[in-house]
Amino acid sequence: MMTQAMSAMFEALRQKLGPQVQSVRADREDEIYLLLADADIRPITEHLRGQFGARLVTVFAEDRRATEGVFFNYYVFEQKGSAQYLIVQAPVRSDSLEFPSLSAELPAVNWQEREIQDWFGLKAAGHPNPRRVALHDNWPDVYPLRKDFPLETVLPPFEGERHIYRPAFGEGVLQVPVGPVHAGIIEPGHFNFAVAGEPILYLQLRMFYTHKGTEKLFEQLPIHKAVFLAESISGDSSFSHGTAFCQAIERAANIEVPLRGLVMRTILLELERICNHVGDIGAIATDVGFVIANAHASRLKETLVTLNEQLTGSRLLRGMVCVGGVRRSWDAAQLGALRSTVDSFAREFRDLISLIDRSESTRDRLEQTGVLRPDKARDLGIVGVGGRASGVDLDVRRDHPYAAYSRYSFRVPVYQAGDVWHRMQVRIDEVNESIGIVQNAMADGLRREFRVPVPPIPSDRCALSAVEGWRGEIIHWIRTGPDNHLERCKIKDPSLNNWPALVEAVQGNIIADFPVINKSFNLSYSGTDR
Amino acid sequence: MFKILQKTVSTGTVTVNYPAEPAKISERFRGRPSFDFDKWKDARPAADVCPTGAISLSDNDESRNVTVDYGLCVFCGLCAEASSDQAVRVTQEFALATSDRRNLVFTAEYTLNADRTHGGLRKVDRRLVDAETDVESLGQKARDTIQKILGRSLAIREVDAGSCNGCELEIVALNNPVHDIERFGIHFVASPRHADMLLVTGPVTRNMELALLKTHRAMAEPKVVVAVGACGISGGIFGENYASLGSVDKVLPVDVYIPGCPPRPQALLHGILLAVGRLAERLHTDRAG
Numbered sequence: 001m002m003t004q005a006m007s008a009m010f011e012a013l014r015q016k017l018g019p020q021v022q023s024v025r026a027d028r029e030d031e032i033y034l035l036l037a038d039a040d041i042r043p044i045t046e047h048l049r050g051q052f053g054a055r056l057v058t059v060f061a062e063d064r065r066a067t068e069g070v071f072f073n074y075y076v077f078e079q080k081g082s083a084q085y086l087i088v089q090a091p092v093r094s095d096s097l098e099f100p101s102l103s104a105e106l107p108a109v110n111w112q113e114r115e116i117q118d119w120f121g122l123k124a125a126g127h128p129n130p131r132r133v134a135l136h137d138n139w140p141d142v143y144p145l146r147k148d149f150p151l152e153t154v155l156p157p158f159e160g161e162r163h164i165y166r167p168a169f170g171e172g173v174l175q176v177p178v179g180p181v182h183a184g185i186i187e188p189g190h191f192n193f194a195v196a197g198e199p200i201l202y203l204q205l206r207m208f209y210t211h212k213g214t215e216k217l218f219e220q221l222p223i224h225k226a227v228f229l230a231e232s233i234s235g236d237s238s239f240s241h242g243t244a245f246c247q248a249i250e251r252a253a254n255i256e257v258p259l260r261g262l263v264m265r266t267i268l269l270e271l272e273r274i275c276n277h278v279g280d281i282g283a284i285a286t287d288v289g290f291v292i293a294n295a296h297a298s299r300l301k302e303t304l305v306t307l308n309e310q311l312t313g314s315r316l317l318r319g320m321v322c323v324g325g326v327r328r329s330w331d332a333a334q335l336g337a338l339r340s341t342v343d344s345f346a347r348e349f350r351d352l353i354s355l356i357d358r359s360e361s362t363r364d365r366l367e368q369t370g371v372l373r374p375d376k377a378r379d380l381g382i383v384g385v386g387g388r389a390s391g392v393d394l395d396v397r398r399d400h401p402y403a404a405y406s407r408y409s410f411r412v413p414v415y416q417a418g419d420v421w422h423r424m425q426v427r428i429d430e431v432n433e434s435i436g437i438v439q440n441a442m443a444d445g446l447r448r449e450f451r452v453p454v455p456p457i458p459s460d461r462c463a464l465s466a467v468e469g470w471r472g473e474i475i476h477w478i479r480t481g482p483d484n485h486l487e488r489c490k491i492k493d494p495s496l497n498n499w500p501a502l503v504e505a506v507q508g509n510i511i512a513d514f515p516v517i518n519k520s521f522n523l524s525y526s527g528t529d530r
Numbered sequence: 531m532f533k534i535l536q537k538t539v540s541t542g543t544v545t546v547n548y549p550a551e552p553a554k555i556s557e558r559f560r561g562r563p564s565f566d567f568d569k570w571k572d573a574r575p576a577a578d579v580c581p582t583g584a585i586s587l588s589d590n591d592e593s594r595n596v597t598v599d600y601g602l603c604v605f606c607g608l609c610a611e612a613s614s615d616q617a618v619r620v621t622q623e624f625a626l627a628t629s630d631r632r633n634l635v636f637t638a639e640y641t642l643n644a645d646r647t648h649g650g651l652r653k654v655d656r657r658l659v660d661a662e663t664d665v666e667s668l669g670q671k672a673r674d675t676i677q678k679i680l681g682r683s684l685a686i687r688e689v690d691a692g693s694c695n696g697c698e699l700e701i702v703a704l705n706n707p708v709h710d711i712e713r714f715g716i717h718f719v720a721s722p723r724h725a726d727m728l729l730v731t732g733p734v735t736r737n738m739e740l741a742l743l744k745t746h747r748a749m750a751e752p753k754v755v756v757a758v759g760a761c762g763i764s765g766g767i768f769g770e771n772y773a774s775l776g777s778v779d780k781v782l783p784v785d786v787y788i789p790g791c792p793p794r795p796q797a798l799l800h801g802i803l804l805a806v807g808r809l810a811e812r813l814h815t816d817r818a819g
C-alpha cells in the first residue's frame with residue numbers, strides 16, 4: 001500500500017539521502033516503515049527534524065540475526081499535525097554491532113540507546129555517557145534480549161558495586177544517598193543527591209531495581225496470556241497498557257474492534273486517568289501538609305476504584321480488555337452506577353479543588369517549586385502531564401486518535417510555568433475533561449457489539465500501538481510469530497522519558513521539597529524497569 | 531478554614547467496619563474461583579486459558595492430575611468462562627491468606643475417557659483455605675494482641691521487591707479514610723528498625739534481593755514476614771527468569787501469604803491480622819523461652 005503522498009515523500013528522501021533510503025512500505029495507513037541500507041540514522045534524523053519538525057518518539061532494537069542476519073534499530077518519528085508514525089528501520093551489522101548515537105543532540109534518547117546497549121550488546125558509538133542503565137554494573141556481560149539468551153538463564157550471584165556515582169566536589173558539598181527502599185509505600189529506586197547545605201546541586205538516579213525480564217517474557221507467552229502481562233507492566237496503568245497491547249495485536253491481525261468495545265475502552269481509559277490524577281492531587285497536597293485535602297482525595301479515589309470493580313470485577317480494571325474488544329458488556333445496573341458515581345464525583349471534585357484553591361499556603365509552596373523549563377522539557381523529550389505543564393503540547397488521544405476518542409471533543413491543557421502547581425493544574429483540567437468524555441461516551445453505541453471473535457494471529461506482522469496513559473505516551477511495538485506467540489514486544493512507558501525531567505526540576509530546590517517534586521511527576525518504576 | 535470544616539462535617543464518617551462486619555463489596559467482584567471436582571468433566575479448557583499456570587495438568591495414559599494453585603491465581607475468571615460444565619465458578623471469596631503455603635494448593639486425580647475428558651474422580655486433596663478465615667474473631671484477637679502485648683501499636687515496613695505497583699496501590703488504600711488500618715493501631719513506618727512486620731510485594735528481582743535481605747536483617751526480633759499477592763507468593767505471571775527470583779520465600783522465611791492480584795484492602799487486612807497472631811505466638815514463645 002503506497003499512497004501518493006508517500007511516494008512523494010519517498011522520492012524527496014531519496015533525492016536528499018540517496019540510496020541509503022532503500023524502501024518504504026505502509027503496513028497501515030498511519031504506520032509507515034522506511035528501510036535504510038545501514039545503521040547511520042543521523043542524516044535522516046537531521047532531515048526529518050529540520051525539514052518537518054519531526055519528533056523522535058522512541059528508539060528500540062530487535063535481534064533479527066536468525067532470519068535477516070542483522071539487528072535492527074527502529075526509530076519512531078511523528079510530525080505535528082499528522083496522525084502517521086514514520087518508523088525508520090536501520091540494520092545494525094552483527095559483526096560490527098555499532099550504531100551511531102543520537103544522544104548528544106537528542107538527550108531524549110539517552111537512556112533508550114543505553115538500553116539497547118545493555119539488552120542487545122550493541123554499541124551506541126559516540127554516546128556521551130555510555131554506561132549501563134538497564135542492567136546494573138554488577139551484572140555479568142549478558143544480553144537478555146538476544147534470541148540466543150534463554151529467558152530462564154540463572155545468573156551467578158552478583159558481586160561489586162551496582163553503580164558508581166559521579167563524585168561531587170566543592171566546599172560543603174555532600175552526597176546524600178537514598179534508597180532503593182524508600183520511607184513510604186513506594187517503588188524502589190536509588191537517588192543520589194549532591195547538596196550544598198539545603199539546595200540540591202544535582203541528582204543522580206539508579207533505576208531498574210524492579211527489572212523483571214518483562215520484554216523477554218512477552219516472547220514466551222501465548223498472546224491471550226500476554227494480555228495479563230501487559231496489565232502488569234505498571235499496575236496503576238493496567239488498563240492503558242492492556243489496551244495498548246491489545247491494540248497492537250488488533251493492528252497486526254487487522255481485527256476491527258466494534259464500536260461499543262471502543263467506547264467502553266475509552267470510558268475505562270478515562271476512569272483510570274481520573275482515578276490516578278485524583279490520587280496524585282491528594283498526594284501532592286499531603287506533601288505540603290494539606291492533609292484534609294488528601295483525606296478527601298483518597299476517599300474520592302476509593303469511590304472510583306469501587307466503581308472500577310463494579311464495571312470490570314477488578315479495582316484496577318484488570319481482566320476486562322481483550323484482543324477484539326472488551327470481555328463483557330454492562331447491564332443497566334452497571335450503567336446506572338457509572339452515571340451516578342461520575343455525576344457525584346464531578347460535584348465532589350469541584351469541592352476538593354475549591355478547597356485547594358483557597359489554600360494560599362498550598363499555592364505558595366507549589367508555585368515555582370520544581371520548575372522544568374519548556375526548552376528543557378522539549379530537549380529532554382518529556383511527555384504526558386510533566387510535558388504539558390512545561391509547554392510540550394502532545395496528547396496521543398488527539399494526535400493519533402485510537403479507541404473512540406475521535407468521537408468526543410476535549411481540550412488538552414498546556415501550561416508554560418512547569419512548576420509543581422502547574423503539574424497539578426494539568427491534572428485538575430484533565431480530570432474535568434475526562435468527566436466530560438465519560439459522560440458523552442456512556443450511552444454511545446450502547447446497542448452495538450463490544451467484542452469480535454479473534455482469528456488465529458498471522459505470523460511475522462509488525463504493529464505499533466500508542467495510548468495516552470494517564471502519565472503520558474505509552475508505546476507498544478510487536479512482531480508476531482508463529483502459533484499465537486510474539487517474536488518481540490517493545491514497551492515504552494512514559495516514565496522512561498520522564499526521569500530526566502525530575503533530575504532537571506529538582507536542581508536548586510531544597511531537599512525537603514524533593515518528595516513533592518517527585519510526586520508531581522509520579523513516575524512508574526516498574527514501567528521504567530520492566 | 532470554615533470551608534474545610536464544613537466539607538469535613540458534611541462528609542461524615544466513611545470508614546468501614548471490616549472485619550467486625552462483613553465487607554461490603556460489589557457483587558461483580560471476582561474472587562476465588564471454586565472448583566466442583568466431582569462435576570468437572572474436563573480441566574483442559576481452563577488450564578489452556580489460565581494466564582499464570584495456576585491450573586496445571588499432568589496427564590498419563592489413563593489418568594490426569596490437576597493442580598490448582600491459588601498462590602498463582604490472578605482472579606481473572608477465565609477458567610470459569612472456559613469451562614462449559616459449570617464446575618468452575620467465580621466466587622466473591624477474598625480472605626484467603628494463610629500461614630501455610632500448601633493450603634493454597636488443591637489437587638485432584640481423574641481417570642480419563644478415550645477422548646481425554648474426565649472419567650471419574652479418583653481422589654482430591656482440597657486443603658481448606660478458609661480454615662483460618664473466621665475474620666471476625668481474627669480481628670478481635672488481633673486488636674487484643676496489639677492492645678495488650680504490643681503496647682497499642684504494630685509497625686509495618688513495606689518493601690516492594692519488584693512488583694508492578696498494583697499491590698502498593700492497595701496497601702496505600704489501606705491507609706485511606708475508608709479502610710483506615712490505623713483504627714487497629716497498625717502503622718506503616720519508614721525504618722525497618724521500628725518494624726514488627728515486613729510486608730513484601732513483587733516477584734523478588736535479582737536487583738532487589740540484597741535490599742530485601744538487608745531490610746529484614748535490620749528488623750529486631752521477633753518479626754514476621756508477609757508475602758503479598760500472586761507475585762510475592764509464587765512469582766506470579768513473571769515467575770522465575772534471568773531477572774526475577776520469583777517468590778519471596780526463596781529469599782526469606784514467610785509467615786503469611788496473601789493471595790490476590792492485587793489483594794483487595796480487606797484481603798490485605800485479613801492477612802495482616804493473621805500475621806499479628808503469628809507475631810503474638812512468637813512473642814509468647816520468646817518470653818516463655
Ligand code: SF4
Nearest residue numbers: 580603604606607609
Ligand atoms: S481465575 Fe485464577 S485459576 Fe482461573 S484462569 Fe484466572 S488465574 Fe487461572
